[in-house]
Amino acid sequence: MTAGIPRFQAVSVSPDIPALAGRGRVHSVFASTVNLAFPEGSWAVLLPAEKGNGPGFILLFDPPGDFRDWDLAPGAPVEMGKAELRLGKMVVTWDGAKVWTPGKPTRGEFSSLAASLAPFLPSPEGLVEKAVTERANRLKKELAAPGKALARLLGAGPGLTPAGDDFVVGLLAGLSGAGKAASGKRLAEAVLELLGERPGRTTDLSRHFLTAAARGIFCEFFLDFTRAASGGGEAAVHQARRVLGFGASSGAWLLRGFLAGCSGV
Numbered sequence: 001m002t003a004g005i006p007r008f009q010a011v012s013v014s015p016d017i018p019a020l021a022g023r024g025r026v027h028s029v030f031a032s033t034v035n036l037a038f039p040e041g042s043w044a045v046l047l048p049a050e051k052g053n054g055p056g057f058i059l060l061f062d063p064p065g066d067f068r069d070w071d072l073a074p075g076a077p078v079e080m081g082k083a084e085l086r087l088g089k090m091v092v093t094w095d096g097a098k099v100w101t102p103g104k105p106t107r108g109e110f111s112s113l114a115a116s117l118a119p120f121l122p123s124p125e126g127l128v129e130k131a132v133t134e135r136a137n138r139l140k141k142e143l144a145a146p147g148k149a150l151a152r153l154l155g156a157g158p159g160l161t162p163a164g165d166d167f168v169v170g171l172l173a174g175l176s177g178a179g180k181a182a183s184g185k186r187l188a189e190a191v192l193e194l195l196g197e198r199p200g201r202t203t204d205l206s207r208h209f210l211t212a213a214a215r216g217i218f219c220e221f222f223l224d225f226t227r228a229a230s231g232g233g234e235a236a237v238h239q240a241r242r243v244l245g246f247g248a249s250s251g252a253w254l255l256r257g258f259l260a261g262c263s264g265v
Contacts (some may be wrong), residue, residue: 010094011049012059015101017094018083020044026076026087027205028160031066033158035205036078036087043208044085046092052220053100055212058085058092068233102217105177108230110262116232117240121255123208132156132163132253139171140260143183146190154194154210155202159248165206166253169213174261177226184261188214221246221248229258 001144024038034046043056050061056237064070070088078087081235083095124133135156139149168191175184191214195207202210221242228239244251 005089007091007093008063009061010058010092011061012053012098012100013094014055014057014058015099016042016051016056017044017058018099020080021082022076022080024080025087026072026074026078028074029067029070029072031068034067034070034072034087036085038080040165041199041204041207041211043205044080052224053102054219054221055102055217056208057100057219058094060092067245089222099199100220103220103223104216105173105218105223107177107179107225108226110174110178110229110259112232113181113229113236113262114259116237117255117259120237120240120244121252127203128157129163132167135164136167136260139168143175143187146187150187150190151194151201155192155206157249159250160203161206161247162202162211163177163249163253165202165210166250169209169256170222170254170257170259171219171261172213173218173222173226173254173259174263176259176261177230178260178262179236180261188216219246222258225255226258 020042021040024036027035027037032048036044045057047057047059049059049061051058053058070090072088076088078085084091092241135153139146139153142149153164153168154164155164172184172187175187191210194201195211201205225239225243228235238264240255243255
């Protein structure tokens, strides 16, 4: 390695990261996130360590204060080698880093959760959010055969991870946490089938998170929320606020989906 090239050490990586190899591209860059796309729908996501693990995540020990300072343009090439990633003028290495073992949503009694979160989770407003809500409510009623309602919801709403998709991820977690295995299995199978038949129905990045959720893999910050929510009280509210900080509106739709999944649907 040429001397003087900045190197950043990862403290933890998702289990799918060591299997990645070859060339990819920069998909998008934000203040606290860099999304990297690889062939066959694989992703790597660079984040500060405090954000917690997730599917495709690489958590950095000492990241820049703002990833946009790296001056990475969407479409720029990246190369994944053995235990290191080269992008722009930087190298990210995970030699010796911990490999994350994903957990499952915590099982519990969530009957009082909706009332606790009501002050922090306002009703959707605007034509788009109301349309997504209508489709989400339809899916809640059709979990016995979710295919048609799911097809109308996936990809609904703007953003890298549309609101409808975030709702489905939360719904899968809620069904798991409430012990509704049969409904969760039907929904997960429908998600994988629909994405397999029509991968362009939603964004590439959202497809990554939907596929992971359908396979029972959720971001660690959301798993922390389910753990706190199972006990209720201030801890649940604190973790819910953390979820709400995820994306522009993604956290709110994750919570709405979770509440739907652990309610009497």
